[in-house]
Amino acid sequence: MRKRTIFLKLGGSLITDKTETETARPRILGRLAAEIRVAIDENSDLQLVLGHGSGSFGHVAAARHGTRHGVHGRQQWLGFSEVSSAAARLNQLVVEAMHGAGVPIMSVRPSAIVQCEDGTITHIAPHAIKNALAAGLVPLVMGDVAFDQMRGGTIVSTEEVMTALAHHIRPDTLILAGETDGVYDSDGRVIPTLTLANLPRYRTALGGSRGTDVTGGMLSKVNSMLALSQALDSLPIRIISGLNEGVLTAVLATDTPLIGTLLTANT
Numbered sequence: 001m002r003k004r005t006i007f008l009k010l011g012g013s014l015i016t017d018k019t020e021t022e023t024a025r026p027r028i029l030g031r032l033a034a035e036i037r038v039a040i041d042e043n044s045d046l047q048l049v050l051g052h053g054s055g056s057f058g059h060v061a062a063a064r065h066g067t068r069h070g071v072h073g074r075q076q077w078l079g080f081s082e083v084s085s086a087a088a089r090l091n092q093l094v095v096e097a098m099h100g101a102g103v104p105i106m107s108v109r110p111s112a113i114v115q116c117e118d119g120t121i122t123h124i125a126p127h128a129i130k131n132a133l134a135a136g137l138v139p140l141v142m143g144d145v146a147f148d149q150m151r152g153g154t155i156v157s158t159e160e161v162m163t164a165l166a167h168h169i170r171p172d173t174l175i176l177a178g179e180t181d182g183v184y185d186s187d188g189r190v191i192p193t194l195t196l197a198n199l200p201r202y203r204t205a206l207g208g209s210r211g212t213d214v215t216g217g218m219l220s221k222v223n224s225m226l227a228l229s230q231a232l233d234s235l236p237i238r239i240i241s242g243l244n245e246g247v248l249t250a251v252l253a254t255d256t257p258l259i260g261t262l263l264t265a266n267t
């Protein structure tokens with residue numbers, strides 16, 4: 001049977017309270033895990049690569065130490081280690097929620113498999129993730145610290161890790177689950193489809209993010225997702241709300257309903 005490969009990111013804003021340092025949202029996380037379990041049970045062709053953002057865990061520590069912009073000297077490396085620990089604490093909570101719901105989760109830390117140069121991932125070792133998929137496991141990545149040949153150290157977002165991975169494991173779809181129903185226009189309506197062609201029309205509506213975010217707000221995420229879509233033959237990328245019950249299970253099913261915002265490079 002041909003597998004449908006879906007990359008799914010649970011955004012930091014969805015699984016943590018971005019306004020309170022290191023505060024997870026366990027009830028939401030538990031429900032999302034249960035929805036993923038249902039999707040796996042109901043769709044035998046589904047091959048899932050899961051990722052999660054860092055929200056009020058890694059972002060707060062990363063902003064305090066300026067980690068994204070580079071790491072030099074003892075103090076900053078101590079900060080790098082602190083960000084790494086904060087990201088790992090949330091990762092463990094995600095692992096436990098998934099495991100508790102019966103999802104065969106297998107965490108693979110991006111810091112151990114990526115190499116960066118001036119803030120960009122130039123190399124990723126996909127073997128552990130490929131092997132996990134072959135074994136029927138659900139590999140889990142995340143936004144993490146990373147070593148950088150120019151900056152010493154930096155931060156990579158989940159999207160950046162998934163983008164690098166997509167060149168080795170080709171996804172059919174990428175789903176970004178956040179706390180908004182999709183990408184909003186300036187009147188607060190969900191934009192059904194965003195393409196390279198219609199993006200300029202919405203540019204001013206896409207700015208800012210709540211809380212501390214060292215890897216950019218919605219506009220930079222939309223821009224990098226459209227670039228990824230373009231690099232991968234107009235890969236469909238869907239932005240959905242993980243707060244609405246049942247949406248995650250629905251978008252992981254074969255006949256995906258039209259929910260949220262679909263981003264694709266194609267017009």
Ligand code: IPE
Nearest residue numbers: 012053054055058143157158
């Ligand atoms: C950020 O990752 C990683 C760290 C700050 C350590 P993401 O960019 O994927 O996280 P969210 O979704 O914005 O929280």
